[in-house]
Amino acid sequence: MINEGCRLMVVDDELIVCKRLKQILEKAGYDVTVFNNGEDAVKKLELESYDIIVTDLKMEGVDGMKILETAKRKNPDTRVIMITGFAETETAREAFRKGVFDFISKPVEIDTIKQVIIKAQKEISGSKT
Amino acid sequence: MRLRIWHKMIIGMAIPSFIALLGVLLSYGYIDDVQKRHGYEQIADNINDHVLEVRQNENYFFHFKNGRFLDKLHKAILDLKNSVNKISSYTVEEIGKEDFALLQDAIRTYPPLINDLYDNYLEETNVTEKVRAEGRKLESFVAEKNRTSELTSSFILHLRLLEKNYMLFRNEKSFNALNSKLTEMKKLTPHCFECNPYIEAIHNLFETYKKSDALVAEIQLTGDRLEEITRRMAQRERQRIGSFLTKTKLLLAAALVLLSTLGPLFVYKTATYIVAPIIRLAEITKKISEGNMTLRAPLREHDETYFLATSFNTMLDKLQLTYNSLERSIELLNEKQAQLVDSEKRASIGLLVAGVAHELNNPLYNISLTVDAMKDELNELTEEKISEYIEDISSQSKRAHDIIDNLLDFARARKSTEMxxxxxxxxxxxxxxxxxxxxxxxxxxxxxxxxxxxxxxxxxxxxxxxxxxxxxxxxxxxxxxxxxxxxxxxxxxxxxxxxxxxxxxxxxxxxxxxxxxxxxxxxxxxxxxxxxxxxxxxxxxxxxxxxxxxxxxxxxxxxxxxxxxxxxxxxx
Structure with a gap:
């Protein structure tokens, strides 16, 4: 399968989001690791690198912006997709400046997420070749 | 009639004062009467003094029976007459015309009587001398004769003794004794010629003495009458004074009683009359201050309280107008305040809605992901999986519902202002x-x-x-x-x-x-x-x-x- 070997990290403080994204994305063949809070995700990022990160922006403690910073610092090739329920232009601009791949507003259909992930995959493979 | 408060006060004070004044004036009239009557009493007493003077001299005259005391008695009578004549006809009317007539009558009868008495007294002396002379003659005749057995010397001596007794005592006993002795003598010597002059002399004595006694009795009666009249006059004046004094006392007492009962009553009435409208005004003021703004002061009295009441009412009317406009302002203010609170609330809701909209995204996102997952696994859904999805959808729907509810709770226009x-x-x-x-x-x-x-x-x-x-x-x-x-x-x-x-x-x-x-x-x-x-x-x-x-x-x-x-x- 095309998606196998693509390491995906999902961070969201909503448990159901974690569960469903993991389930759906794994079914689509991705290697998915989920984190229910920002702290654990950042810790993990310090140790390991992921191809694509799907993270919620607003979270208690360590938020999506911090994850974006850490991920980009550790591995600039990592593609970060940010999902937010509250899209402020200012925040979006900051995220793009920090190198976010895409900025998606909730509620969002899974197909949209999948397409963005695929787009990110293409970009990764494109940049590799 | 418009009576000012001070008019009312003066009326209230004047009436008791008037009562007191009336009492004093009336009793003053009586006091005047008393003074006048006291003068009359003195006049009566003065006449009485003269009468007593007359009576005293009368007694002296009776006793001494001489011209000197006759003159004195005449003088006393003259004095009395003068003192009576001196009194004015007005006073005579006042004291008692009838008594004065009697008095003057008695005074008039007085001098002829005493003159008669004096004449009789002179006669008495003659008669007495005659009796004594005849007695002595009879004595010597009996002594000379001696032979006549009928008349003894001792009989004559006894007769002469009785004669002296009679002259001395001039009373009935001595008269009877002498008279019976004479009768005895007449019996003893019916034809005694020598005895007759003596008997005649004795009879003359009897007559003279009798006349004197009668005159004395008449004079004394006149004197008594004089005394009685004057005493009566003085007595009457004293009685009049007494009655005037009693009347004065009664009048003063009545005035005092009247003053002490009516006085406070009048003062009380006046005070009530003055104070009543003020009290009414005060009561109305109290009721108005308790909130009954429609009340007005009664306009019954026509003194200063009338002006007070009208001013008060005018003031109240103005106050009512101000109050009404104030009430309208407050109503308006409350309305505005409510509007303000409302608009503020709407602004808050606006703010909250933004938050809520974003917050709603979370459960909606959860639901949509769950639905997506279900679609994804449509052909391989286990019962366990289905129930998990349903559970999640239901919990997230509830979450969304709660969020909305929360907002609605706040936004719901709670008209209740109950505390x-x-x-x-x-x-x-x-x-x-x-x-x-x-x-x-x-x-x-x-x-x-x-x-x-x-x-x-x-x-x-x-x-x-x-x-x-x-x-x-x-x-x-x-x-x-x-x-x-x-x-x-x-x-x-x-x-x-x-x-x-x-x-x-x-x-x-x-x-x-x-x-x-x-x-x-x-x-x-x-x-x-x-x-x-x-x-x-x-x-x-x-x-x-x-x-x-x-x-x-x-x-x-x-x-x-x-x-x-x-x-x-x-x-x-």
Whole structure:
């Protein structure tokens, strides 16, 4: 399968989001690791690198912006997709400046997420070749 | 008739004074009478003195029977006559004309009687001498004769003794003794020629003496009459004086009684008459002050209270007008205030809706992901999986529902302004829920220090919630993301109040602006972000709860809003 070997990290403080994204994305063949809070995700990022990160922006403690910073610092090739329920232009601009791949507003259909992930995959493979 | 108060007072005082004056004047008239009568009494007494003088001289005359005392008696009678004649005819009328007539009558009869008596006294001397001479003759005749057995010397001696006794005593006993001796002598010597002159002399003596006695009796009777008349006159005057004095006493007593009963009565009546309209006015004033503004002072009296009442009524009318316009203003003000609270509330709802919209995204996102997952596994769904999905969808729907409910609760126009027992701890927690989304969006941490047990105040749930949401929103906005909101709720046993402190570590308020923060339409937010009504409405709502609101702020450090509400008391 095309998606196998693509390491995906999902961070969201909503448990159901974690569960469903993991389930759906794994079914689509991705290697998915989920984190229910920002702290654990950042810790993990310090140790390991992921191809694509799907993270919620607003979270208690360590938020999506911090994850974006850490991920980009550790591995600039990592593609970060940010999902937010509250899209402020200012925040979006900051995220793009920090190198976010895409900025998606909730509620969002899974197909949209999948397409963005695929787009990110293409970009990764494109940049590799 | 328009009687001024001082007219009434003068009338009230004058009537008792008039009674007193009348009593004194009437008794003064009697006193005058008494004085006059006293003069008459003295006149009567004076006449009486003269009468007594006459009587005394009369006695002297009877005793001494000589011309000297006759003259004295005449003089006394003349004096009496003069003193009586001296009295004016008016006085005579006053004292008693009849008595004076009798008096003058008696005085007139007096001199002829005493003159007659005096003549008779002279006669008496002659007769007495005659008797003695004849007696001596008879004695010597009997002594010479001696032979006649019928008349003895001793008989004659006895006769002469009886004769002397009679001359000395001149009473009935001595008369009877002498008379029977003479009869005896006549029997003894019926034809004694020598005896006759003596017997005749004795008879003459008898006659003279009898005449004297009769005259004396008549004079004495006249004297007695004189005495009686004058005494009667004096007596009558004294009686008159007595009766006048009694009348005066009665009159004075009556005046005193009248004065002591009618006087206070009149003064009381006058006072009542004067005070009654004032009392009526006072009663009306009291009723009006108790809120019956439609009442007016009665316009019955026509003294100063009439002017007072009319002025009072005019004043009341003006006051009523002012009051009416004031009431309209208050109504208008209340209306405006309600509008203000309402618009503020709508603004709050606007703010909350933004938060809620974002907050709703979470459960909706959860549901849509779950549905997507279900679609994804449509052909391989196990019963276990299905129930998990359904469970998730249902829990997330409920979550969305709760969010909406929360907002609706706040937004629902609670017309109830009833003040009830409220658990302030619960209301604080509910308002946290309302601003939870804003806090999340702005990345605000909440540190709450709330008691476990409920704390009660008297208040209106919706209004209290509005106050809290407003202050919490202000705090959240002041921190501009990434801050800590500290909320503490503590009862203050000393003041019996509940103290709620809401602190932020935001930008703070400059000192020169802090005193304006309660002014309506004052805002530090950019145009379009705030209505500028928040704190001013908050303050009026807090005051409706008998509470206080204070704001302390330090630029760059943060702001603390302190709310104090009186603790709920049963029956308060």
């Amino acid at each position: 009830e027992k409220q658990n302030i701890v619960r209301i604080v927690k509910e308002s946290f829920n309302l601003v939870a989304n804003q806090m999340r969006i702005n990345n605000i941490k909440l540190e709450q220090d709330l008691p476990d047990e409920p704390l009660f105040i008297k208040g209106n749930h919706s209004k209290l919630e509005q106050i809290l949401v407003s202050i919490l929103t202000n705090a959240i906005q002041a921190m501009k993301g990434n801050g800590t909101l500290r909320v503490s709720l503590r009862p203050d046993p000393e003041s019996n109040r509940i103290v709620l402190k809401i602190s932020d570590n935001g930008q703070g308020i400059p000192e020169e602006e802090i005193r304006n923060i309660f002014e309506p339409f004052f805002t530090t937010k950019p145009v379009g972000q705030g209505t500028g009504l928040g704190l001013s409405v908050c303050r009026s709502l807090v005051r409706e709860h008998n509470g206080e609101i204070e704001v302390e702020s330090k630029l760059g450090e943060g702001t603390t809003v302190t709310l104090k509400f009186p603790q709920y008391k049963e029956n308060a």
